[in-house]
Amino acid sequence: MGGAVSLTLGSLLYPAMLGVQKINSAPSRIVAHPATGPVTAADRDFVVKTRAADLWEYPVGEKALKKGTTKAVRSAGEQLVAGDAALDAACRQVADQLGITLPNQPSPQQQGFESRLNGENGKQFDTDMATTLRTTNGQFLTTIAAIRTTTTNSLVRALADRANNTVLNHIAAVEKTGLVDFTQVLPQETNSPNLPAQSLTPPPAIAGQPEVVLTPPANTTVSPSPTVG
Template sequence: MGGALVTTLGSLLYPSMLGVQRVSGEPELVIAHPATGPLTQADRDFVVKLRAAGLWEYPVGQMALKKGTTKAVRTAGEHLIDGDATLDAADRNAAGQLNITLPNQPSAQQQGFVTRLNGDSGKQFDTDMATILRATNGQMLATIASVRTTTRNSVVRALANLANQTVLDHITVVEKTGVVDFDQALSLETTAPQTPPPPAAGQPQVVLTPPAHSTASPSPSVR
């Protein structure tokens, strides 16, 4: 992935470790009471999903710089690398404060996206990349809106603000490529995202390295 590695901080919370079913009718289930406000199951899942999104989008951004056939596709790749690195730093910071365990790999579905795009070339790569990213970022935008309007935790709220800005930027730049297949994107957007696997015990935490000349907005304070 091109990211440097740092040691994983010990954390306790992860979807598969909680012994709690994800029930769509219970988004307000409180799982912890940090000083920054009650932390719900939906809050925790949002922090985990945000991490997983960056873990697969970042290498796709690197692919776009090498394989994109137009300037617009390569520009989208630059925004992915820059935005995801900045958002990943904020997400890891928030997770550390909230004692949330983060994945080191994207979900199987997201790994499948990377594999598919690795096998693409030419205009097919451009179209598939833009379409998949439009769909997945559309899903994430809906998640951000839901969490931002319901969370009572100030750390999650600040993270959602940055995520909203970053995801909207990603949606905008992939739409500017002019090659999004909106029918396919909207169909894919209705597919439920999968939970990424938890990290192996003692595994170093993957860090997404920002470019030398970052243009992304600085992370908001999450204290």
């Protein structure tokens, strides 16, 4: 990121105790004043949450492409890989322009989802993948709506629009598998997890560590991330 932007927006380093389900205790607090509009703590947290979601869903999509036992599951995997790669490119672009520091790993909770799915195969993997992704994307849709209706920063607004389209695509893809267990999804969507904040917080990137880049598949039909700003 540019030196001038870094000096102006240095306060946008995401807080160590940012929760994926519970955002900053003062979400309307303005943390920077770039030309694209004021950036609030909630805006900053949303950019970090988007990055964390991409980081855990992308490898799950790769697993679905390899381990899925039905065409619909493998198709959902393809949508996850392509969609998260494109959304992450847009997320990193916005973060760079606003001076927001992004994580290179998802939250411990999200890493737990991925670890569980890594150990599963066959129909169990298919069903758990579809149900887990339907739940987490349904929860994230609420977060997107809240930011889209409150942010006054044009870059965050554009990212929310793209995230909304991506999440709806993911929801449709996993529902088409016919394997979503809605008896699990609906209660979890409406109840915040009773977990400590550190379990919901993506760990800060290590200084000097190369930024993780999610590579879109060569034959993707998902449009590339638009230029924003």
